[in-house]
Amino acid sequence: MKRRQLIGYGLTGAASTAALTACAQQSTAPSAAGDGEALPTVRWKMATSWPKSLDTLFGAAEIVCDRIAAMTDGRFTIEPYAGGEIVPPLQVLDAVEEGSMECGHSASYYYVGKSAALAFGTTVPFGLNAQQQNAWLYHGGGLELMQKLYATFNTINFPAGNTGVQMGGWFKKEINTAADLQGLKMRIPGLGGQVMAKLGVNVQNLPGSEIFLALERGAIDAAEWVGPYDDEKLGLQKAAQFYYYPGWWEPGPSFDMLINLDAWNSLPALYQEIVKTACMESNISTLAKYDAVNGAALQSLLAANVQIKPFSNEILAAAEKAAFEIYEENASQDADFKEIYDQWVSFRTSIYGWNRINELGFASFSNQAT
Known part of the structure; x- marks a missing residue:
């Protein structure tokens, strides 16, 4: 599969609204390809790494599922399961890779035993905060690099949640x-x-x-x-x-929506764009909730x-x-790690230089005790 097919984020908000309104108004919605075929009914299960008691982490997965269902008028639904209900919490990627689950919601750094480079998809020590992580993933080449790596595990990922800087x-x-x-x-x-x-x-x-x-x-x-x-x-x-x-x-740890590549490739293009949009909403909303609570x-x-x-x-x-x-x-021993690390550390240097001026400059003054 071409990498640009995995990466595209071309659906605008206006295009999303128009397409989804058309779906809601027609009982047999045309496919994105315009061939007159109705969009299919799709039912997936999602394994997660989270207990249901955590309404933020498990809630990030629920946002994805709820928004996909809403934007497809119930034609595409995903049922999320807590860690351990179907799949052990730290084996979500394994289940998605082998295809026993169509998708999952987890943290890539749980799987550094598969590849140390997977850690960059979540976070690494002294790395990027949430704002910087999103900048790297969405506009700094990070998501393209992570999707290239995940493809070796028959999986595609999309950021779908972030906690912000955590406690120690x-x-x-x-x-x-x-x-x-x-x-x-x-x-x-x-x-x-x-x-x-x-x-x-x-x-x-x-x-x-x-x-x-x-x-x-x-x-x-x-x-x-x-x-x-x-x-x-x-x-x-x-x-x-x-x-x-x-x-x-x-x-600035990101959490991922993990999707089996065969399952992903079976989706109509419109459903794929809806998944991307739902994941981005979860990514933004989850971080905002953590900051609020x-x-x-x-x-x-x-x-x-x-x-x-x-x-x-x-x-x-x-x-x-x-x-x-x-x-x-x-980096000296692992070509995958080196490819991501070299690009990541260059981006880190650049954005640290900028945020040292704007973010730190403002925070240093505004957070002074009065």
């Missing part, structure tokens, strides 16, 4: 120096986990539904998840006292006597050094 996780004891990380058992996925391992942490990758019990029962000493709103829903504040920031390993949740945690603490500069510097050593090592 829950710890049962204070962490003041890099030496304090030695021997710590911590739940942390992706390349962030590899950085922590390099700093002496015993890393574990657990799905969200298992974190609370593991932390409460002492199977792990620390865990990162998302941020105040989701973390409070999981009850992590009842299992650990110290809540660190920032989440340097997840500055995290402030109140943080105040709730503070009222529960949670101790909010910053990582020390020593820890941040050690982690950043380890992160870029890992990137360079992977």
Whole structure:
């Protein structure tokens, strides 16, 4: 399949409205190709990595499904399932790749065992925040690179959610120096986990539904998840006292709609454009919701006597050094990683230079204590 067929985002809002209005007005809507055939009824199932209790993460998948159904007048529906209902939470890509599920909603960095380069589709330590990540994916060549990589797993991806900069996780004891990380058992996925391992942490990758019990029962000493709103829903504040920031390993994590390529290619062109539009809506709406709800949740945690603490500069510097050593090592050994990393790091340098002037310049003044 030609890469431009995988990447196109040419459907404008006006074209979408006109096409969808036509669908709603006709009981036998013509196909996008204009051959007079009715658009088909399509019924898919979606595996996700999320528990239903998290209305933000599972909700990101629901937005995609709900909007696709609405924009096709119910002709194309997708039923989302919580992690573990049909497919284990960390095996969504496997199910989509083999075709046992038409689609999924997950985080690409869960699958770095398949390819370390998949991490860029979600986030990497000391990488891009949500705004920068969207700029890279939509207008910086990032999505084209990620779709090229995903195609090797018989899958196409579209960004469909983002949390914004995350918190640095829950710890049962204070962490003041890099030496304090030695021997710590911590739940942390992706390349962030590899950085922590390099700093002496015993890393574990657990799905969200298992974190609370593991932390409460002492199977792990620390865990990162998302941020105040989701973390409070999981009850992590009842299992650990110290809540660190920032989440340097997840500055702007994207979540993906994953679609089996054979299933994708079977869709009419109009349905494909609707999927892209629904995913983009989920990507924007999910980030907006997190920004809207995290402030109140943080105040709730503070009222529960949670101790909010910053990582020390020593820890941040050690982690950043380890992160870029890992990137360079992977790039020297893995052609897929090198292709994405070289382009990504160039984009990162450029957008950091711009945001240092506009975003940081404004935030440095406006956030000063008065």
